[in-house]
Amino acid sequence: MAQFYSAKRRTTTRQIITVSVNDLDSFGQGVARHNGKTLFIPGLLPQENAEVTVTEDKKQYARAKVVRRLSDSPERETPRCPHFGVCGGCQQQHASVDLQQRSKSAALARLMKHEVSEVIADVPWGYRRRARLSLNYLPKTQQLQMGFRKAGSSDIVDVKQCPILVPQLEALLPKVRACLGSLQAMRHLGHVELVQATSGTLMILRHTAPLSSADREKLECFSHSEGLDLYLAPDSEILETVSGEMPWYD
Structure with a gap:
């Protein structure tokens, strides 16, 4: 009987770890390092510490979710929309507008490998037509x-x-x-x-x-x-x- 190779599913333990976020990725996720691996964590901002659990573990990186936030960034804001965090439409209402613009500008600069000039932005609310x-x-x-x-x-x-x-x-x-x-x-x-x-x-x-x-x-x-x-x-x-x-x- 023929046998086919099937890669073993990488299992993750639900161990709680403490991380410090130092950056945002191009999707607005918090970026941290743990045991030499990059972690992407939705909902966290730079300068924040949190207890998290790993939800997906890859060879080069991992994804995690917040169990408990231990500190708040000075650029954290209260989301204006009551549906934020559940609705898939917005990802960064918890971040100040200035931080959003800086992180997106930095992501664009990394992509283009070229310095990005001053951001030209519209109003932060009531713009979508x-x-x-x-x-x-x-x-x-x-x-x-x-x-x-x-x-x-x-x-x-x-x-x-x-x-x-x-x-x-x-x-x-x-x-x-x-x-x-x-x-x-x-x-x-x-x-x-x-x-x-x-x-x-x-x-x-x-x-x-x-x-x-x-x-x-x-x-x-x-x-x-x-x-x-x-x-x-x-x-x-x-x-x-x-x-x-x-x-x-x-």
Whole structure:
């Protein structure tokens, strides 16, 4: 009988170790050294000490998660978003804006092997003009989830607010949730996309089954009451205009 080689899975012991973080990688993870190996630890900042456990052990590096933070960096900030740490959308709200910009500039300089000039940055909040929100119907509660994916998971974080969105889109979130949650086709909604174009706000709804005339009427009334352009996407190749015109940008 043929025998095939299979590499043994590297096991990790859940031993708690104490580390000191001295840098951030290009993804905003804390970087520490332990027994000559580089550790990447999400959620930690330079000048912080913490107790961690190794979750993945490779030959050249390892990944770890925080058990207990022993000290705080002077550049640690309280995240503005209540979903931070669960939602996979943002990774660095716990770091000061200045630290974020410095670490990203340093990462770019390492990549380019060239010194990076002064960072030209926009406002730190309320800048994102596009959001694609996943939709998921929960049969047990008969509720509709609307939000972004969890970090490293396909599960949805039911988002109530998102401070990186432009104010017009963030204000729409509860209204869009209420409208979509009232449709007969709740079970057959894939995602909703909100865009703030120069020409105005638009909403694109992906649905996987035909919408009833009552649902279409509700959606059209919603688009008029909120002053937004509405498009329906019954599949990935079709975009149907319900109200408004094609967007444009400056």
